[in-house]
Every structure is written in C-alpha cells, then in structure tokens.
Amino acid sequence: MSNYHLAPADKPQALTPQALRSLRQDPVQGISRRTLLRRSIGGAVLLWLTEVTAGSIGFLWPNVKGGFGAVIKIGTIADIKAANSSIPFNQGFPAYFQNARTYVMLIDTSRQEFTPGEDKTGDGTALNVRALYQRCPHLGCRPNPCLKNFWFECPCHGSRYDRLGIKALGAQFGPAPRSMDRFSITVDADGVLIVDTSKITLGPLPVAVGQPGIIPPKSPVGCI
Numbered sequence: 001m002s003n004y005h006l007a008p009a010d011k012p013q014a015l016t017p018q019a020l021r022s023l024r025q026d027p028v029q030g031i032s033r034r035t036l037l038r039r040s041i042g043g044a045v046l047l048w049l050t051e052v053t054a055g056s057i058g059f060l061w062p063n064v065k066g067g068f069g070a071v072i073k074i075g076t077i078a079d080i081k082a083a084n085s086s087i088p089f090n091q092g093f094p095a096y097f098q099n100a101r102t103y104v105m106l107i108d109t110s111r112q113e114f115t116p117g118e119d120k121t122g123d124g125t126a127l128n129v130r131a132l133y134q135r136c137p138h139l140g141c142r143p144n145p146c147l148k149n150f151w152f153e154c155p156c157h158g159s160r161y162d163r164l165g166i167k168a169l170g171a172q173f174g175p176a177p178r179s180m181d182r183f184s185i186t187v188d189a190d191g192v193l194i195v196d197t198s199k200i201t202l203g204p205l206p207v208a209v210g211q212p213g214i215i216p217p218k219s220p221v222g223c224i
C-alpha cells in the first residue's frame with residue numbers, strides 16, 4: 001500500500017508541490033520497498049549458503065565417520081573367517097561387509113592368506129583377495145552369493161556372476177552389461193585388508209561359460 005494519499009486540490013491535504021515536498025521529506029512509515037528488497041536478497045543468500053553448507057557436510061560425512069565412501073579396514077583373513085564362520089569362506093565363497101557395501105573373497109583358495117601390497121584396480125590376483133561393490137551393474141540391486149553353485153545371483157532380473165563377480169555371457173544369464181565393479185584394496189604388512197570405497201573400477205565385460213576367465217557354477221541348479 002502506498003504512503004501517499006491523494007485528495008482533491010480544493011481540500012486541505014491536496015497533492016500540491018508543497019505537500020509532495022513535505023511528504024518526500026517525511027520518514028516512511030512501516031517498511032519501505034528498498035528495505036524489503038534488501039531483506040529479501042539477504043534472506044535468499046542466507047538460504048543458499050545454508051543449503052550449500054548442509055550439502056557439503058552430507059557429502060563428506062561418510063568420510064569423516066569412516067562409513068561407505070571412506071577407506072575401511074576389513075581385517076585379517078583370520079578376522080574374516082571368524083566373523084563368517086557360517087559360510088565356506090576358505091573355499092572361495094564371498095563374505096559380506098555391510099559398512100563397506102562389499103563382498104570379499106579369496107581368489108586362489110589353495111593359498112589361505114592375503115599377500116601384502118596394494119591393488120588400485122581391484123583385480124586382487126597378486127594380493128589373493130578381491131572386494132566387489134555390492135551394486136548390480138544392471139540397475140543397482142544387490143546380487144546374493146548362492147551356496148549351491150557358488151555364483152552371485154541378482155534377485156531383480158536374474159543376472160548371474162561367478163564367485164569373483166564375472167558376469168556370465170548370454171541373455172539366459174541376465175541383462176547386466178558387465179561384471180561386478182571392484183574396490184581399490186590394500187593388504188598391510190600385518191595382513192589386514194583395507195578397502196577404499198571411494199575408488200571403484202568398473203567390472204570387465206561378460207565371459208562365456210566354459211571359456212577361461214569365468215569359474216563354472218558348482219551345480220547346475222542355483223538359488224533363484
């Protein structure tokens with residue numbers, strides 16, 4: 001609402017030049033448009049800063065707390081076996097670690113140990129251990145390892161992977177376009193496996209069953 005009030009010129013408060021001058025010099029009652037504009041801009045900037053700060057904290061929080069997205073210590077092979085006594089980890093069956101969203105498995109089961117070193121590609125052959133990202137490369141569900149055939153089977157659309165995460169080639173083995181992705185890993189001098197969940201290498205292309213590079217299922221029947 002305006003601060004100016006018009007009145008007929010013959011009335012005492014008519015909008016004469018003197019009256020206009022006096023009105024301009026009078027302090028504005030209530031809040032002026034300029035103040036309103038300034039406060040609106042200030043409020044918008046404050047809101048934007050708050051959103052940027054909250055977003056940054058949310059993004060970095062897992063690193064600060066050591067959760068997914070950070071470098072996570074899994075343990076020695078003895079720790080892993082003790083924590084997964086109900087599964088045949090020593091036969092190469094994958095063990096699941098929820099905090100790192102990873103499946104960890106031995107590569108060569110004739111060697112029941114990890115070899116100290118680092119593997120940023122996540123292949124893990126030299127370290128005798130691999131850490132797979134739990135996310136199915138098709139649409140992101142979590143494939144489950146099946147005790148019958150030692151393969152991973154995705155419950156969403158049926159993609160199948162061998163126990164090291166290699167996708168089996170062929171439409172009958174599901175729609176995923178590649179093998180499961182891998183985390184960068186380190187085994188320290190004490191044999192402790194450390195997974196860097198911020199560094200992911202995409203899994204290789206599918207391999208036809210029967211060809212080198214994929215482990216055949218232990219049984220023709222799976223879990224799904």
Ligand code: FES
Pocket residue numbers: 136137138139140141154155156157158159174175176
């Ligand atoms: Fe795994 Fe579709 S999400 S097969």
